[in-house]
Amino acid sequence: MEDSRYIKTGAGMEQKLILSEREAVLVLERISKIKDASMGNHSLRTGHYARLIAENIGMSEEEQDIIFHAAQIHDIGNVAISDKILFKPGKLTDEEFKIVMGHTIEGHRFLKDRENRYFKAASIIALTHHERLDGSGYPSGLSGDDIPMWGKIMAVVDVFDALTSKGPYREPWNIADAAALLIKNKGVLFEPRFVDIFTLKLDRVNEIRIGLSDSQL
Ligand SMILES: [Fe+2]
Ligand SMILES: [Fe+2]
Numbered sequence: 711m712e713d714s715r716y717i718k719t720g721a722g723m724e725q726k727l728i729l730s731e732r733e734a735v736l737v738l739e740r741i742s743k744i745k746d747a748s749m750g751n752h753s754l755r756t757g758h759y760a761r762l763i764a765e766n767i768g769m770s771e772e773e774q775d776i777i778f779h780a781a782q783i784h785d786i787g788n789v790a791i792s793d794k795i796l797f798k799p800g801k802l803t804d805e806e807f808k809i810v811m812g813h814t815i816e817g818h819r820f821l822k823d824r825e826n827r828y829f830k831a832a833s834i835i836a837l838t839h840h841e842r843l844d845g846s847g848y849p850s851g852l853s854g855d856d857i858p859m860w861g862k863i864m865a866v867v868d869v870f871d872a873l874t875s876k877g878p879y880r881e882p883w884n885i886a887d888a889a890a891l892l893i894k895n896k897g898v899l900f901e902p903r904f905v906d907i908f909t910l911k912l913d914r915v916n917e918i919r920i921g922l923s924d925s926q927l
Contacts, residue, residue, distance in 0.1 A: 735779045735828035738786055745788040745796065750924030752871055757782040757876060758918045759867035766907045767802070777860060780832035784839050784864055786818030799878060811848045814840055831860055839864035842899040862901040866908055867871060867899075885916055 738755065746753050762780035764774045770844040788796055791813055802810060805856045817836030821829045838852065838861025845853035847865075857865075883891075889909045896905045908915065 712895050717762065731826045731828055732779065734826055735783065735832070738832075739779065739782045741789065742783045742786040745791075746785065751922040752875060753782040753785065754870050755918060755922050756784065756867045757865070758862050758922070759915060760870065761847050761866070762911055762914060762918070763863050763904055766911065767903070776827055776831045777835075779828045780835050781867070782866055783817070783821075783869065784835045785813060785817065786820060786832070787813035787815065789834055790816040811840070814849045820857070825892065825915070834858050834874070835840050837862045839868055843901060846899070849888050857901075861900075863904050866900050866904045870908070870915075875924065885912060885919065916921065 742753055757778045761774050761778040764777045769777070791810060795802065795809055798806065814837050818833050821833035821836060824830065824833070837849070838858055839851065839863055841847035841852045841857045841859065842865065843854060843862075845851050870888050870892060873883045873891065874885055876882045888913055892900055892905045893909060896902045
């Protein structure tokens with residue numbers, strides 16, 4: 711009997727391929743979330759925020775879907791970092807911080823050179839989400855247009871979510887203060903047009919934040 715899971719038509723095959731690519735990224739989202747333990751729904755929120763920017767700069771629905779999933783594994787390289795360092799209470803030594811910064815390169819190494827469209831985007835995001843417009847970021851100190859667009863979008867939403875989430879030793883910032891910090895650093899650390907779009911949509915951002923707040927876990 712024919713196995714109904716396999717579709718023979720051209721369009722069907724394409725659909726099947728997209729589904730299996732998505733299945734693979736969903737597995738990585740689960741794995742990534744384990745190392746995100748202290749950050750609650752951080753990855754998922756950043757996926758929604760990144761998609762919101764993508765939607766409002768006119769990216770196609772396919773690209774919006776890609777960034778939604780790819781963003782959620784931006785820190786997957788943390789699986790290569792020892793928990794003792796990653797979850798160390800208190801300040802990291804310079805040496806430890808250097809190791810933590812390596813999560814960008816590790817994530818890129820896991821994901822690069824794959825045909826899977828989510829992995830292609832995620833490999834760029836993993837490598838470049840800590841780069842900053844003025845060259846002060848890591849791991850490569852890229853600046854301006856040398857930073858890929860997806861890394862620049864991720865930088866905005868990653869910082870915003872970190873600020874508005876509860877840290878081990880600090881209360882979350884309110885969204886107006888976090889937005890003000892993004893605006894203050896527009897053109898310095900962050901790409902102006904992504905900050906503009908994101909801060910114009912703060913009502914929607916807040917809905918996402920409340921809907922996926924860590925107290926729901
Ligand atoms: Fe990161
Ligand atoms: Fe992050």
